[in-house]
Amino acid sequence: MAPWTTNDIPDLSGKTAVVTGANSGLGYETARELARHGAHVVLACRDESRGTEALQRLRGAVPEASAELSLLDLADLTSVRKFADSYAGERGDLEILVDNAGVMALPGRRQTADGFEMQFGTNHLGHFALTGLLLPQLLARPGSRVVAVTSFGHKVGRMNFDDLQWERSYRKWLAYGRSKLANLLFIFELDRRARAAGATLVATAAHPGYADTNLQSGTSFAWSSFMAQSAADGALPTLYGATAPDARGGEFFGPSGFLQQRGTPKRVRAARKAYDVDAARRLWELSEQLTGVTYQFG
Numbered sequence: 675m676a677p678w679t680t681n682d683i684p685d686l687s688g689k690t691a692v693v694t695g696a697n698s699g700l701g702y703e704t705a706r707e708l709a710r711h712g713a714h715v716v717l718a719c720r721d722e723s724r725g726t727e728a729l730q731r732l733r734g735a736v737p738e739a740s741a742e743l744s745l746l747d748l749a750d751l752t753s754v755r756k757f758a759d760s761y762a763g764e765r766g767d768l769e770i771l772v773d774n775a776g777v778m779a780l781p782g783r784r785q786t787a788d789g790f791e792m793q794f795g796t797n798h799l800g801h802f803a804l805t806g807l808l809l810p811q812l813l814a815r816p817g818s819r820v821v822a823v824t825s826f827g828h829k830v831g832r833m834n835f836d837d838l839q840w841e842r843s844y845r846k847w848l849a850y851g852r853s854k855l856a857n858l859l860f861i862f863e864l865d866r867r868a869r870a871a872g873a874t875l876v877a878t879a880a881h882p883g884y885a886d887t888n889l890q891s892g893t894s895f896a897w898s899s900f901m902a903q904s905a906a907d908g909a910l911p912t913l914y915g916a917t918a919p920d921a922r923g924g925e926f927f928g929p930s931g932f933l934q935q936r937g938t939p940k941r942v943r944a945a946r947k948a949y950d951v952d953a954a955r956r957l958w959e960l961s962e963q964l965t966g967v968t969y970q971f972g
């Protein structure tokens with residue numbers, strides 16, 4: 675089989691996509707390719723000037739693009755609700771949601787506006803709330819997609835439900851790993867719940883391997899950015915999950931090269947702990963309590 679590229683993305687005319695963290699890195703690449711293939715793309719970004727600059731860049735790259743900026747701060751549930759309300763009011767149905775935005779290995783323990791540990795709060799809880807609030811718009815379209823962008827780093831993650839938010843001791847890489855394991859537990863549970871409800875929603879996960887983006891610029895990994903693949907290549911597993919006709923709910927896509935760090939997308943397996951249904955149910959219930967967002971499939 676020939677390697678999958680952006681040329682394989684089907685025509686997306688008439689569809690709307692929301693991409694979180696679309697102003698840089700993988701999110702921008704994802705948004706641009708979705709727009710290039712005809713989707714109306716909502717760039718969901720936390721900073722107005724960075725978002726505006728990205729929108730201009732996207733329009734420069736794809737002059738026929740249909741795209742807009744909408745402000746979303748995943749580290750603030752008020753902002754998440756505002757974004758979802760305005761989407762529902764102004765746009766209505768939704769075919770593709772890419773839960774991409776993320777922060778990584780913050781040096782000290784920080785908190786979101788709602789008092790959650792920043793990596794868990796942004797990467798997991800913010801997206802959990804956003805997806806749940808947009809569920810009616812997603813369910814209104816048959817076969818709509820949700821893609822969670824996670825990391826190979828989920829393998830070091832562990833769900834310690836006694837101190838989920840690192841109040842006793844904070845370890846920046848383990849906190850990142852936990853948040854990325856949570857992305858997988860969440861998306862696989864979303865797939866199971868959607869199936870049980872008879873919904874046609876397709877919930878998949880993707881990871882980019884190691885891609886050259888702003889994410890590493892503040893870490894000790896910055897020196898090795900020459901080893902990384904481009905952000906455009908890193909976005910391919912996400913684009914596969916978001917658009918490939920043969921992507922199925924519960925599948926996980928990542929690069930096909932050495933240690934899944936680079937290369938064209940293929941189906942991959944997550945660590946066994948990501949398929950732990952008891953942990954997934956527990957995380958789901960806790961996430962509903964913490965965010966106040968409950969999922970209604972009916």
Ligand SMILES: NC(=O)c1ccc[n+]([C@@H]2O[C@H](COP(=O)([O-])OP(=O)(O)OC[C@H]3O[C@@H](n4cnc5c(N)ncnc54)[C@H](OP(=O)(O)O)[C@@H]3O)[C@@H](O)[C@H]2O)c1
Nearest residue numbers: 695698699700720747748749775776825884885887888889
């Ligand atoms: N690059 C890699 O090698 C790699 C590897 C594994 C997984 N990932 C995952 O890929 C995803 C995208 O990261 P990237 O590599 O493309 O890095 P990036 O260039 O730093 O992009 C991250 C994006 O998330 C946004 N963001 C951060 N906090 C946010 C918040 N509270 N609300 C809304 N948006 C927020 C950032 O906005 P600002 O620009 O305003 O900060 C930025 O747009 C992340 O989930 C990351 O965990 C990346």
